[in-house]
Amino acid sequence: MATQIQMPELRYGLSDLAPVISEETLNYHYGKHLQTYVNQLNTLIEATEYEDMVLADIIREAPAGPLFNNAGQVFNHAMYFEQFAAPVKEGEENLPTGALEEAIYASFGDFETFRQLMSDAALKLFGSGWAWLVQTENGSLKIEQYPNADNPLKHDQVPLLCIDVWEHAYYLDYQNRRAEYIQKIWNIIDWEIVAARMSVR
Numbered sequence: 001m002a003t004q005i006q007m008p009e010l011r012y013g014l015s016d017l018a019p020v021i022s023e024e025t026l027n028y029h030y031g032k033h034l035q036t037y038v039n040q041l042n043t044l045i046e047a048t049e050y051e052d053m054v055l056a057d058i059i060r061e062a063p064a065g066p067l068f069n070n071a072g073q074v075f076n077h078a079m080y081f082e083q084f085a086a087p088v089k090e091g092e093e094n095l096p097t098g099a100l101e102e103a104i105y106a107s108f109g110d111f112e113t114f115r116q117l118m119s120d121a122a123l124k125l126f127g128s129g130w131a132w133l134v135q136t137e138n139g140s141l142k143i144e145q146y147p148n149a150d151n152p153l154k155h156d157q158v159p160l161l162c163i164d165v166w167e168h169a170y171y172l173d174y175q176n177r178r179a180e181y182i183q184k185i186w187n188i189i190d191w192e193i194v195a196a197r198m199s200v201r
């Protein structure tokens with residue numbers, strides 16, 4: 001039997017991201033929405049040419065439609081849930097260091113400019129989708145908005161950081177206040193995880 005696509009494990013407890021992301025939201029978003037994408041993907045790849053592929057290859061190969069949508073959403077959510085840690089304390093800064101900090105400065109000028117641009121991309125994305133920080137083929141960093149399940153792998157980019165702006169990501173905690181969700185999410189980014197995603201050139 002082929003290896004099934006697995007749920008990614010969380011690196012923190014379900015209540016550890018509160019008050020930025022509540023346990024209730026994680027129960028639905030991780031426990032129900034992501035689990036459904038994983039289940040649907042496994043059903044779609046069973047007994048097909050995709051069943052022995054790794055997830056990234058399924059995304060690159062899949063035609064537009066349910067297979068790509070479910071594979072993309074499994075990947076996007078795995079990246080999303082992996083990149084968080086408990087919120088920094090009130091008044092403390094949460095900033096990238098090392099090569100990632102240097103790349104952000106080289107591409108955007110300074111961290112605050114980058115944070116503003118990425119927040120705007122997430123806020124202004126119409127409907128459901130994702131804002132991404134990506135590394136391009138020449139090594140520079142760029143911010144992208146991708147609708148629905150689309151993601152950087154499909155565009156030959158290295159995905160570094162993502163903000164899910166599907167309403168299911170924030171509605172229980174922030175209702176229609178997407179801007180507040182985006183503003184708070186910077187307090188739970190684990191920059192070491194994001195830095196480890198960079199491609200070394």
Ligand SMILES: [Fe+2]
Pocket residue numbers: 029033077164166168169
């Ligand atoms: Fe989501």
